[in-house]
Amino acid sequence: MNKEPDSPETQADRSGVTRRGFLKGALATAVIAPAIAAELSTDTAPIENAKLVADLEKYRTLGTWVEKPADIQPELEGDQTADVVIVGAGYVGLHAALGLAAAGKKVIVLEREFAGFGASGRNAGYLGGPMALEYDLFVKRVGNEQAARILGFYAAGVDFVEKKLQEHAIECDYNATGVIRAGVDPSQEKRIRDDMATAAGLGFSFQFLDQAAMRARGIPPAFLFGSYAERGGTLHPGKYVMGLRRAALQAGVKLYENTALLAFAEGATVKVQTGKGSASAPFLIFATNAYTPQIGLLADKVAPLRVSAIETEPLSAEQRASLGWPKREGIITAHWTMESHRLTVNNTLIVTTKRLNYVYGSKTPNVPDSEAYQALRVALHERFPTLPELEIRACWSGYVSLAGDALPVVGAMGAQQNIFYSAGCSGHGVGTQSLMGHLLAERILGTEDPLLSALNHETPWLPPEPFRWCGIKGAMGITNTLDDQVDRRVRERRTS
Numbered sequence: 040m041n042k043e044p045d046s047p048e049t050q051a052d053r054s055g056v057t058r059r060g061f062l063k064g065a066l067a068t069a070v071i072a073p074a075i076a077a078e079l080s081t082d083t084a085p086i087e088n089a090k091l092v093a094d095l096e097k098y099r100t101l102g103t104w105v106e107k108p109a110d111i112q113p114e115l116e117g118d119q120t121a122d123v124v125i126v127g128a129g130y131v132g133l134h135a136a137l138g139l140a141a142a143g144k145k146v147i148v149l150e151r152e153f154a155g156f157g158a159s160g161r162n163a164g165y166l167g168g169p170m171a172l173e174y175d176l177f178v179k180r181v182g183n184e185q186a187a188r189i190l191g192f193y194a195a196g197v198d199f200v201e202k203k204l205q206e207h208a209i210e211c212d213y214n215a216t217g218v219i220r221a222g223v224d225p226s227q228e229k230r231i232r233d234d235m236a237t238a239a240g241l242g243f244s245f246q247f248l249d250q251a252a253m254r255a256r257g258i259p260p261a262f263l264f265g266s267y268a269e270r271g272g273t274l275h276p277g278k279y280v281m282g283l284r285r286a287a288l289q290a291g292v293k294l295y296e297n298t299a300l301l302a303f304a305e306g307a308t309v310k311v312q313t314g315k316g317s318a319s320a321p322f323l324i325f326a327t328n329a330y331t332p333q334i335g336l337l338a339d340k341v342a343p344l345r346v347s348a349i350e351t352e353p354l355s356a357e358q359r360a361s362l363g364w365p366k367r368e369g370i371i372t373a374h375w376t377m378e379s380h381r382l383t384v385n386n387t388l389i390v391t392t393k394r395l396n397y398v399y400g401s402k403t404p405n406v407p408d409s410e411a412y413q414a415l416r417v418a419l420h421e422r423f424p425t426l427p428e429l430e431i432r433a434c435w436s437g438y439v440s441l442a443g444d445a446l447p448v449v450g451a452m453g454a455q456q457n458i459f460y461s462a463g464c465s466g467h468g469v470g471t472q473s474l475m476g477h478l479l480a481e482r483i484l485g486t487e488d489p490l491l492s493a494l495n496h497e498t499p500w501l502p503p504e505p506f507r508w509c510g511i512k513g514a515m516g517i518t519n520t521l522d523d524q525v526d527r528r529v530r531e532r533r534t535s
């Protein structure tokens with residue numbers, strides 16, 4: 040587990056990334072970004088027709104999985120005390136609360152909106168293990184031995200969630216038929232095979248599905264081949280997070296909703312200030328993931344990225360029958376910025392990611408992202424060309440937290456090392472952030488699990504604005520351009 044964060048200078052020196060080196064990169068980015076933007080504009084042309092405009096108006100601020108709960112918990116008032124105060128009621132906060140409450144601790148959870156408001160209530164619901172991690176960003180940095188332990192943490196996240204669904208009797212449409220990382224163009228096979236080889240070298244094997252195997256499984260034909268992770272699958276993230284909320288309330292956790300942390304003071308007893316009161320405890324957990332930089336923490340380590348999703352109207356019986364895909368495996372693509380395609384139990388299709396976004400100053404406004412919805416709509420129709428009439432039912436966005444090496448950022452800070460934080464989910468949090476909450480609870484109870492120690496490493500330094508914005512937007516421009524090239528080849532192949 041990480042100790043007090045190093046100064047940016049120390050981290051930059053150790054990681055080999057110097058400010059001068061970064062500035063050079065940022066300047067280069069500033070020069071190439073306009074060219075990339077011009078390139079991009081060909082594939083994200085202005086919204087042209089009324090149908091598209093109508094689809095983009097189906098924006099839902101919360102997505103389709105959760106609604107504000109009917110039993111919204113009261114705002115914190117007065118001065119409260121507890122054994123542990125947790126800020127943020129997503130997977131991390133709720134699992135930490137459950138773990139601590141099970142050990143008899145008095146737990147207060149402060150949530151700015153309501154439990155599940157963040158990414159935990161808006162994601163695509165893939166419960167995945169160590170497949171499709173950004174191995175290139177961290178394996179060389181941490182070395183093979185630690186990388187293998189880190190992959191073990193990701194794998195353990197799947198087992199953990201499966202166990203907790205049983206333990207808390209959470210019914211969330213979990214479909215444990217695994218996840219396929221698919222290629223839509225032959226050029227993606229090398230990337231898939233290289234990643235499979237890296238994972239195998241670290242002790243985690245996935246099965247390669249060639250064209251024949253994909254067709255035998257009934258996977259829609261746009262997905263040519265892929266690597267298959269048997270463990271995990273897809274679930275309803277809203278039912279999952281609301282099941283955790285219910286379990287936490289039943290376990291006696293004091294959840295205050297509509298209660299934002301405004302300030303905190305460290306010490307042997309940590310005190311947090313809210314609008315109408317305060318809460319004090321010997322331990323504090325920041326389970327605020329993408330929102331953490333706004334609290335004034337970890338801004339030099341993680342950046343919030345906006346991830347978007349669209350959902351279709353339910354497929355008719357004929358459309359569902361024509362699609363095949365009998366086991367409904369979760370599918371992600373091998374693009375640089377992946378697409379995810381899954382079916383829900385209501386036979387709607389959900390497509391996510393494809394275009395990420397970053398808002399200057401690490402802000403996280405809850406606003407629509409029309410460019411992303413447009414790209415997702417194109418992806419939907421290109422991967423499922425036999426369903427041209429399928430209507431979009433909703434589109435929404437949320438925020439994940441990304442570190443420079445795409446690994447979780449977890450640690451303790453303060454003179455007493457009694458303030459814990461978790462961020463850097465990198466879009467893999469259904470399993471890992473759930474497990475993270477539990478491991479933080481155990482750590483406070485006195486045991487550091489080797490799975491938590493495995494994550495102890497130096498997170499690369501992120502520069503301040505405006506360099507951060509330039510760097511992130513530049514990198515996104517490059518990956519979007521590479522992905523557009525793949526998609527263009529797919530179109531050419533189809534029309535030739």
Ligand SMILES: Cc1cc2nc3c(=O)[nH]c(=O)nc-3n(C[C@H](O)[C@H](O)[C@H](O)COP(=O)(O)OP(=O)(O)OC[C@H]3O[C@@H](n4cnc5c(N)ncnc54)[C@H](O)[C@@H]3O)c2cc1C
Binds near residue numbers: 160298
């Ligand atoms: C569109 C989308 C698709 C995704 N798909 C997948 C997927 O298929 N599989 C997967 O594994 N992961 C996926 N993810 C990522 C996953 O959802 C996250 O990693 C995970 O939910 C993070 O959980 P968390 O508890 O760390 O953070 P969050 O769920 O974001 O919870 C943080 C909470 O902190 C609260 N908060 C913030 N500031 C304050 C404050 N000052 N005071 C009080 N409360 C505060 C917020 O309101 C929020 O509820 C996706 C994410 C998105 C957005």
